Amino acid sequence: MDDVASNSPAQSADILLPCRECDLVVAVPEPEPGQWLRCPRCAHPLARYTPHDQTSPALAVTALIMLALALAFPYIRFEKSGVSDSMGLLDAATQLAAFHDPLLGIIVFTTIVVLPGCFLVALLWVHLSLSGRHRLPGTALLVRSLPRWQPWMMADVFAIAALISLIKIAGMAQIGLEPGFWAFSGFALALLFTVQRFHPLALWARLAGPPAPPEGARAGETAAGQGLVGCEQCGHLQARQAGRACQRCGARLHRRHPHSLQRTTALLVAAILCCFPAHLLPIMVTTSLGNTQPSTIISGVLQFIGHGDWPIALVIFVASVLIPFGKIMALGWLCLASRQNRQLDMAAQMRLYRITEWVGRWSMIDVFVVAIVVALVRLGNLLSIQPGPGGLAFAGVVVLTMLAAMSFDPRLIWDQQQRRNHDPTLFPRSH
Numbered sequence: 001m002d003d004v005a006s007n008s009p010a011q012s013a014d015i016l017l018p019c020r021e022c023d024l025v026v027a028v029p030e031p032e033p034g035q036w037l038r039c040p041r042c043a044h045p046l047a048r049y050t051p052h053d054q055t056s057p058a059l060a061v062t063a064l065i066m067l068a069l070a071l072a073f074p075y076i077r078f079e080k081s082g083v084s085d086s087m088g089l090l091d092a093a094t095q096l097a098a099f100h101d102p103l104l105g106i107i108v109f110t111t112i113v114v115l116p117g118c119f120l121v122a123l124l125w126v127h128l129s130l131s132g133r134h135r136l137p138g139t140a141l142l143v144r145s146l147p148r149w150q151p152w153m154m155a156d157v158f159a160i161a162a163l164i165s166l167i168k169i170a171g172m173a174q175i176g177l178e179p180g181f182w183a184f185s186g187f188a189l190a191l192l193f194t195v196q197r198f199h200p201l202a203l204w205a206r207l208a209g210p211p212a213p214p215e216g217a218r219a220g221e222t223a224a225g226q227g228l229v230g231c232e233q234c235g236h237l238q239a240r241q242a243g244r245a246c247q248r249c250g251a252r253l254h255r256r257h258p259h260s261l262q263r264t265t266a267l268l269v270a271a272i273l274c275c276f277p278a279h280l281l282p283i284m285v286t287t288s289l290g291n292t293q294p295s296t297i298i299s300g301v302l303q304f305i306g307h308g309d310w311p312i313a314l315v316i317f318v319a320s321v322l323i324p325f326g327k328i329m330a331l332g333w334l335c336l337a338s339r340q341n342r343q344l345d346m347a348a349q350m351r352l353y354r355i356t357e358w359v360g361r362w363s364m365i366d367v368f369v370v371a372i373v374v375a376l377v378r379l380g381n382l383l384s385i386q387p388g389p390g391g392l393a394f395a396g397v398v399v400l401t402m403l404a405a406m407s408f409d410p411r412l413i414w415d416q417q418q419r420r421n422h423d424p425t426l427f428p429r430s431h
């Protein structure tokens with residue numbers, strides 16, 4: 001259940017929270033358990049009350065058991081002309097390394113196994129610490145770090161990539177699903193639910209108590225307009241002093257992300273440069289009965305269309321072509337719009353920013369498809385698939401556009417509106 005928080009003056013029981021996407025200070029009453037409170041200006045979810053959350057640790061333990069099973073058992077079996085082979089989850093990374101693509105292997109293994117595994121263990125450590133009388137060492141550091149790992153965990157993207165790989169190979173040979181496949185699918189699902197329930201502000205409330213705003217802080221105005229700064233990690237509103245860390249959680253404080261527009265633009269330019277090798281060089285090379293055939297991202301899409309697999313062709317085209325290009329254009333436009341004084345639709349800009357931030361990781365589908373088919377199809381001259389240099393370049397495009405979205409500060413969108421309105425109480429010139 002969602003509710004919109006109030007931007008009217010705070011009642012005594014209210015907590016003042018700065019919205020991390022538009023900087024408005026919002027008076028947040030204590031919500032009902034499980035209820036989300038949203039920012040009245042930009043609709044960003046501000047707070048959720050989860051007093052004694054037992055479901056998250058249970059989900060995290062389930063996900064870890066599933067991951068262990070997925071690593072212990074074979075993932076997919078492959079059979080052609082009486083020769084059969086099976087791949088494990090680890091093979092998806094080690095085979096890339098064996099074909100002189102160790103960096104891509106590391107990216108795949110880190111995003112589907114290492115980071116999710118570390119996230120789940122760290123989350124269990126935090127919950128164990130919060131449920132005991134004494135805090136365990138490193139609890140604050142972990143609560144501060146966990147949100148940064150979240151976008152880079154891609155088990156769900158890999159699970160979808162596995163389904164696409166099966167359809168891709170189904171025409172070449174017989175395929176069988178092994179126990180590791182089902183265990184990994186269960187792991188991806190349990191991880192998804194764990195991440196959905198993860199809310200750092202609720203953890204900080206249990207770890208450090210409710211945040212106490214400084215004297216005279218007012219709801220309904222921006223934090224920057226009052227000479228204050230909101231901590232992006234724990235939501236604590238405090239006086240702004242250059243170079244000082246958050247009093248409550250120790251995170252670095254920034255009124256806005258430093259050099260946000262310059263960094264975002266530089267990362268976008270690097271992503272555009274990576275697009276050329278990503279789309280011009282082959283991402284995989286298929287050897288069948290001694291004949292080798294390289295394929296690029298686009299020729300892979302055309303192959304699916306040729307075989308009549310329209311839905312898969314569409315998924316690959318959207319994930320590998322439309323999303324990266326759309327993301328570069330959307331972020332470029334947001335950077336330009338943040339510098340201009342023209343009347344623009346704020347809600348539309350925020351929607352564009354959120355979609356851009358959310359869809360980026362799904363572009364990794366094609367990279368994971370390559371990792372799976374390379375590990376699976378290893379029958380030498382009879383039939384084998386090797387990774388091409390385009391795969392690493394494409395992974396580079398995905399990583400760079402994700403970093404660009406993270407370095408863009410959405411509060412700049414709202415600053416631009418306030419500058420245009422010349423409202424000195426909301427945004428004084430000294431900031």
Ligand SMILES: [Zn+2]
Nearest residue numbers: 019022039042
């Ligand atoms: Zn907001």
Ligand SMILES: [Zn+2]
Nearest residue numbers: 231234246249
């Ligand atoms: Zn903080």
